[in-house]
Amino acid sequence: MEAFFVSTGIVALAEIGDKTQLLAFVLAAKFRRPLPIIAAIFVATIANHAFAAAIGTWITGLLGPDILRWVLGASFLAMAAWTLVPDKIDDDDLALAKYGVFLTTLIAFFIAEMGDKTQVATVALAARYDSMIAVVCGTTFGMMLANVPAVYLGDRIAGRIPLKLVHGIAAMIFAALGIATLLGAGARLGI
Template sequence: MNLPAEAFLTSSGIVALAEIGDKTQLLAFMLAARFRRPWPIAAGILIATIANHAFAGAVGTWITTLLGPDLLRWVLGASFLAMAAWILVPDKLDDDDLATPKLGVLATTIVAFFLAEMGDKTQIATVALAAQYGAFAAVVAGTTFGMMVANVPAVVAGDRFANRLPVRLIHGIAAALFAVLGIAALAGFGGG
């Protein structure tokens, strides 16, 4: 498999799994319940995610210019292993995450999602994946696709199916994938 395809597929899968039960997915459920207009909410999630993950991907790409290959390998390995542990910590949604001025459905979603994603697991993962693969466009496209895979069904279906998802199992799988990436980075395999 070529590097951009691997970067896209890995980024998509990890973010889609990591997003299950994440605070931004909880935000998607809340927005759906509050506004009951799934398509402007989905569009807002897409716009906010592209902006946020493009910034995160740029930071990840920039980091590769600052660190030598050996130091980068250790930083990425440690980062992925930390993400493996962090993904197992359940998220909670703060009241502030939905407290936005009356902007309309699309603008409220963009603002709320962009702010909720700042410093979130998937944003940090995007930084690390962009640094790991050195494939900015493929990683940003992949993490954005993963966010949409996890959140659009949440918006469309509402919280009817939220309680049926095996969140702990899904987070365990995501943690295992992050751990594999961490071990591979430390061992010097994969990526750019």
């Protein structure tokens, strides 16, 4: 359960103000059809995060425990720094509108999530925890927690969220995980 809750919390916080959340705002304003947008976000996130978690699990088997601990610790610290960098949406992410609401959202979200903070976090979380399914479920739930309100409430909440505070909290959680990992907190778990 720890893997699920940590994954949910980290991704929900990291997603606020992230490029894919900005994409959710834009798609909601453009199409004004929340259900197919939310369904596409869900499908794209599961596909993307399952792939990322598989990579994280593969890395765990590839590296020895000592090397893995240092790689993961450094990765979490890098994620802490990266979380503090604001995202911007690319015009390329919106050039797919000719495919309809669901398919446009599905493709745009999947592409925008490639190499994104939350995907990299999913790789690291899957490598950190020995529960790929819990990590994928948690990161997907975190994405939905952040993006469903973005789709339904859009501009009404966008200006009211203190992004610097949310990003600061997410960065502190990533940093705490990085430090704990470097200090061997996962040694009991074989990491």
